[in-house]
């Protein structure tokens with residue numbers, strides 16, 4: 001029997017059976033959460049994957065996508081002056097991870113991020129002649145930790161990588177971590193050099209993540225290539241680290257052999273990484289090769 005999306009959502013929101021059948025929980029038409037471990041769920045719509053940790057002890061939301069994609073959150077989570085988000089955390093400052101901050105921030109007890117996040121958000125707003133609005137005020141340099149009932153939440157910053165303000169948000173009991181955009185799963189990445197990104201240090205940061213989290217930790221990624229999941233494990237980090245290393249190697253070889261940036265950008269494939277997907281002009285092999293070239297030449 002064919003079930004339309006609309007009636008599926010109505011059925012599953014009326015019954016816990018939907019959870020058993022699909023692993024997905026539908027409450028309101030647009031809010032479909034996927035359980036990944038214990039009290040931890042993910043929400044995918046547009047922009048970076050959102051992680052939601054919800055239990056009788058409280059509510060934690062990691063990243064906020066865009067205002068349109070989370071407009072159903074306040075009703076769905078019954079947010080009010082007395083029902084707050086205990087911790088609203090941003091993995092980094094990019095708009096596809098912080099765009100919903102204005103909507104959800106007013107229901108947040110604490111907005112948490114690495115200290116570079118409010119700085120970068122303020123810089124971006126100023127450049128547009130705007131006020132930054134609600135930005136994280138609970139900030140940290142290297143680590144942050146909080147208890148929420150039986151769960152312990154830890155944040156780690158390991159240095160410049162995708163930006164200069166990336167962090168990993170780890171839920172100890174559920175053994176899940178949101179690594180934000182520190183891993184693009186089988187997708188050419190955004191490398192934000194204007195915000196202090198470093199491909200070289202990114203490979204070190206990935207190593208540090210693998211050394212810090214338990215081997216069997218479930219990981220949530222900001223983005224993935226078409227057909228690939230936004231969740232995974234340390235193997236995905238290892239693959240992405242090899243990819244970044246290959247990117248730098250290609251750029252270094254180009255410089256050594258006297259090639260220009262444009263010549264390097266004509267490289268048809270990165271050997272061993274042919275299955276990494278593109279998205280638009282920027283998330284593509286030529287574009288990231290150009291950024292790698294800029295980094296190795298100090299441009």
Ligand SMILES: [Zn+2]
Nearest residue numbers: 092094181190
């Ligand atoms: Zn990003």
